[in-house]
Structure formats: C-alpha cells, structure tokens
Amino acid sequence: MKTGTDKPHWQGHRERLRGKLLSRGAAALDDYEILEVLLMAFIPRRDVKPIAKALEAKFGSLSGVLAAPAADLVKVDGVGETVAAYLKAVAEMQSRASLQEIRKREVISSWSALLEYVRREMQHETREQFRVLFLDRKNQLIADEVMSQGTVDHAPVYPREIARRALELAASSLILVHNHPSGDTTPSRADIDMTREIIDALIPFEIEVHDHLIAGTGGVTSFRSAGLI
Incomplete structure (x- = not known):
C-alpha cells in the first residue's frame, strides 16, 4: 500500500544515478545516463529516463542530440521549449570551451x-x-x-x-x-x-x-x- 511518504520510483533512480556520477566519474555513465543527469536539472518532477532514451533513439547519439535544432528537439515527448533551450546552451558551452582551448595553443x-x-x-x-x-x-x-x-x-x-x-x-x-x-x-x-x-x-x-x-x-x-x- 502506497503512503504519502513513499518516494516516486524515479526519485530513487535519480539519487542512485547522481551517486554513480559522483563516486565513479562521468565516464562511468552511458550516453543516455549523461542525458538523464542533464534532464534531471531541467525537469524536476518526472521520470526522465524514457525522455533521454527517446532523444538518443531519434538523433542517433549524444552528439546528435546536442547538434539537433531546437525545433526538432521539441518534437520528442517530454521536451518543451525550456528543455530544448537548455540543451542548446549546453551544446554552445561545449563548442565555446573547445574553441577556447584551441585558441590557447x-x-x-x-x-x-x-x-x-x-x-x-x-x-x-x-x-x-x-x-x-x-x-x-x-x-x-x-x-x-x-x-x-x-x-x-x-x-x-x-x-x-x-x-x-x-x-x-x-x-x-x-x-x-x-x-x-x-x-x-x-x-x-x-x-x-x-x-x-x-x-x-x-x-x-x-x-x-x-x-x-x-x-x-x-x-x-x-x-x-x-x-x-
């Protein structure tokens, strides 16, 4: 019987995933799990694992997700304009960081x-x-x-x-x-x-x-x- 103190199943999953990231490092996570960690920050009250897997399936890879236009991202169930904007910001941050590294040398x-x-x-x-x-x-x-x-x-x-x-x-x-x-x-x-x-x-x-x-x-x-x- 479910009580008012029971946690949603996805909340426990989030805690385990965060623990895995912090204890073993980001390299220990699969691509869809990296997406999950990002989506956890953008979507606070929903199981984001299906969304992460749907994004990976639609765009083929983590790099494909980050490269996808916002107009295509929002076609995935669970991805609204706010999440699409955050994903594009992450992609731009990655691009600028890479370019800054090249400029140094x-x-x-x-x-x-x-x-x-x-x-x-x-x-x-x-x-x-x-x-x-x-x-x-x-x-x-x-x-x-x-x-x-x-x-x-x-x-x-x-x-x-x-x-x-x-x-x-x-x-x-x-x-x-x-x-x-x-x-x-x-x-x-x-x-x-x-x-x-x-x-x-x-x-x-x-x-x-x-x-x-x-x-x-x-x-x-x-x-x-x-x-x-």
Missing part, C-alpha cells in the same frame, strides 16, 4: 584537438557549410567563420571573398573546412578543384592554405594527409 601543434572540434561542430550539419579558420603568423587561431551555407550537397565558395577576409584579419595562413551531409568525407573532384582555386587566389598575398578538412559522420578527412595539397 598553436593550431598545428594541437591538431587532434582541432580535428575533434571540426568533427563536433560539423558532422551533423544537414546542409553543406563552408568555413575558414584564419591563423596568424604564430599559427594561432584568429577567427573561425562560416563563409557560406548551401544545400545538401553544395555550398558556393568565392575565393576572392576568402582572400578579402584574410587580408582584413591580417591572417598569414588558413585552414579550409567544409562538411559532407552524406557522411562520406571522400574529397570530390569539385572539392579538389575549388581548393586549388583558393590556393591560387591567395598566392599573390603570400597567404598559405595549411589544409582543407572535410567533416562528416564518418570522421574528418585531411587534404594534406591525403596528398591533395
């Missing part, structure tokens, strides 16, 4: 951190996006800017615009970045030709293209590592 010497940042930022984009990382003479990041947004398989790129922006920022070199929404990060012929056009446009200004990175759910492909630059 020479980009070339922190390559693995850069690749992880690029992968996290772009692998779940549903439209092709072209970004440029502008670097100074010490190969430290000046700016990470989206130069164009496109369709599912094309983003217009204007070499002269990239050159103009590099001069405005007094950049000495740059790294080109774009994504393939298909997930396949194999460079296309158009990707290779476009890279060559940008390199040629920057030669008169003595601005070097260190690399061109293509991100997707399959990882990140480097033109330099592939021998394409």
